[in-house]
Amino acid sequence: MQSVESFVVISLIKSVIAVFVLLTAVAYSVWLERKVVGHIQNRWGPTRVGPFGLLQPLADGIKFLFKEDITPPHVYKTLYIAAPMLSVIFALTSISVIPIGNWVTIAGVHTPLQITDVNIALLIILGVTSMGVYGVALAGWSSNSKYSLLGGLRASAQMVSYEISLGLSLIGVLIMAGSFSLRDIVDSQSGVFWGFIPRWNIFHGQTVAFFVYLMSAFAETNRMPFDLPEAETELVAGYHTEYSAMKFAMFFMAEYANMITVACLATLLFLGGWHGPIWGPAWMQAILPVFWFLAKVFCFLFLYIWIRGTLPRFRYDQLMAFAWKFLFPLAVANLVITGLVVALRS
Amino acid sequence: MIPISYYLVLSGILFGCGVVGFLIKRNIISIFMSIELMLNGVNLSFVAFAAQWHALSGQVFVFFVMVVAAAEAAVGLAIIIAVYRNRETLNVDQVNLLKL
Amino acid sequence: MLHLALFSIFGAICVAGAVNLLVQRHPINSALSLIAVMASLAVEYLLLGAEFVAAVQVIIYAGAIMVLFVFVIMLLNAGEEERTTGSRVAILFGIPGVLLGGVLVAWTLIQRSGTDEVALGALPGSPTTIGWLLFHDFLLPFEVTSLLILIAIMGAVVLAGKPEAETRQAGKGH
Numbered sequence: 128m129q130s131v132e133s134f135v136v137i138s139l140i141k142s143v144i145a146v147f148v149l150l151t152a153v154a155y156s157v158w159l160e161r162k163v164v165g166h167i168q169n170r171w172g173p174t175r176v177g178p179f180g181l182l183q184p185l186a187d188g189i190k191f192l193f194k195e196d197i198t199p200p201h202v203y204k205t206l207y208i209a210a211p212m213l214s215v216i217f218a219l220t221s222i223s224v225i226p227i228g229n230w231v232t233i234a235g236v237h238t239p240l241q242i243t244d245v246n247i248a249l250l251i252i253l254g255v256t257s258m259g260v261y262g263v264a265l266a267g268w269s270s271n272s273k274y275s276l277l278g279g280l281r282a283s284a285q286m287v288s289y290e291i292s293l294g295l296s297l298i299g300v301l302i303m304a305g306s307f308s309l310r311d312i313v314d315s316q317s318g319v320f321w322g323f324i325p326r327w328n329i330f331h332g333q334t335v336a337f338f339v340y341l342m343s344a345f346a347e348t349n350r351m352p353f354d355l356p357e358a359e360t361e362l363v364a365g366y367h368t369e370y371s372a373m374k375f376a377m378f379f380m381a382e383y384a385n386m387i388t389v390a391c392l393a394t395l396l397f398l399g400g401w402h403g404p405i406w407g408p409a410w411m412q413a414i415l416p417v418f419w420f421l422a423k424v425f426c427f428l429f430l431y432i433w434i435r436g437t438l439p440r441f442r443y444d445q446l447m448a449f450a451w452k453f454l455f456p457l458a459v460a461n462l463v464i465t466g467l468v469v470a471l472r473s
Numbered sequence: 474m475i476p477i478s479y480y481l482v483l484s485g486i487l488f489g490c491g492v493v494g495f496l497i498k499r500n501i502i503s504i505f506m507s508i509e510l511m512l513n514g515v516n517l518s519f520v521a522f523a524a525q526w527h528a529l530s531g532q533v534f535v536f537f538v539m540v541v542a543a544a545e546a547a548v549g550l551a552i553i554i555a556v557y558r559n560r561e562t563l564n565v566d567q568v569n570l571l572k573l
Numbered sequence: 574m575l576h577l578a579l580f581s582i583f584g585a586i587c588v589a590g591a592v593n594l595l596v597q598r599h600p601i602n603s604a605l606s607l608i609a610v611m612a613s614l615a616v617e618y619l620l621l622g623a624e625f626v627a628a629v630q631v632i633i634y635a636g637a638i639m640v641l642f643v644f645v646i647m648l649l650n651a652g653e654e655e656r657t658t659g660s661r662v663a664i665l666f667g668i669p670g671v672l673l674g675g676v677l678v679a680w681t682l683i684q685r686s687g688t689d690e691v692a693l694g695a696l697p698g699s700p701t702t703i704g705w706l707l708f709h710d711f712l713l714p715f716e717v718t719s720l721l722i723l724i725a726i727m728g729a730v731v732l733a734g735k736p737e738a739e740t741r742q743a744g745k746g747h
Contacts (some may be wrong), residue, residue: 139670544725
């Protein structure tokens, strides 16, 4: 049993590494998006800054740092400055309970590859998603302009409506796994059935839940085809109209960090987490699960970007009708059927 | 290990602040928020007593209090919106006549 | 030691948030202080071992009910509140009265519970055990509260929706 001090020190080191890795991943998912959407639209995307445009995020970061940070005179100062910080804080918090691999022993320390292994991890992620609405709502209101207020209200109403189907779609997985801990849910997806189909939840009965989760997650993170609140052709730029330079960059970072969190969660709950073919010597057996996890997260991010480049966006009333009249009953039906099947089997 | 009375005193302070807010505030939404503060104080004492007597039903009751608070907030805010539409004000001192 | 330190920090945040709620004139600042109170209360629940209740506090209370409050404050554009004679009288008599009552209640509680102590994480309330209680011993209250929520939804939609006459007018106007 570890002492409190060693636990705190190890957790601090892991937190620093996780935040650093997450922020780099955010920067490069921006690059990935610009490249992929560019190729879908039959053009190159960033190519000039470094080979294949790989240094473009660095150039963007420098631009955001040196841009003039304008604070319009008519805003509520405290909330205006706090809102993007709130968005980023909540976007980075949910990474703390996401496991990326098995327990490893690095330099004599036996530790799981996540910052902490809580047994209500899924509830914590849902809680942080619920709190993320505040960044958007307060940004829209504190900017004191009609475009921002309408955009902020629409975005928060959208996020709150899709939170319900998001949560309900996850309960089917919970019933099958029997625990809120993400590590236990992944462990319940090990093994194969019929000899070669892996026992991932997406094949093992939660296909409908996977699609409900997919669509709710797109709407939660305000991405195409649900990105009406921040589309340029609609309300100028929605809730971040009055923001410039670093504060706008923070909203941007929060959106992509949310995307990555959702992709990680989908991998853990529906695609079997870090399970995959494992071979080789001991050090490779520790690294391969991480590699499978990252590969699945990358596929999910690619799917996000692919859909963004392909589909047109929903109108706001279509969006809300979709949430309340289609996804919510579908998620409840999935929950009832899963519960019945599990109860009748045991 | 800390005495249970610490938690109960904190819960009492929160409840007292809720009562004071209910008395001195004139904006109807602020009064409603003071009611929510009172409910939160009560929740804390439920959980504290549940821990002291090892009875999980204390925590279950907190769950029910939260559900009732949610239902009450929804209906109460709808009433506030209806009152605002008719009286154009949120100040309780000005909503003191039955006739508009 | 750790228990006392964590309890004091988050207890101080609770009290500061509650006092800030009373002192602030604009409802949005009061709402944000209330959110801070609820978040630190969630940590206090965790200190007593009630993990499910803490998570539900953040998801439902701080993440949904307070969002509703913030929405309504934004929509109705409530301004700062003014001091009236009523509120001055209330401050003059209310605060000492409540202080007196509070001291009385606190003294009684401390007398009664004396030196009973609770440990860190005293009563672990995992979702499994609470779910078992909800669906076996407390099944009737559980079903009744679901009915209550249904009634609240219907009531809120009816009360906050546009009045009948206006929609009929708008329909005729086209």
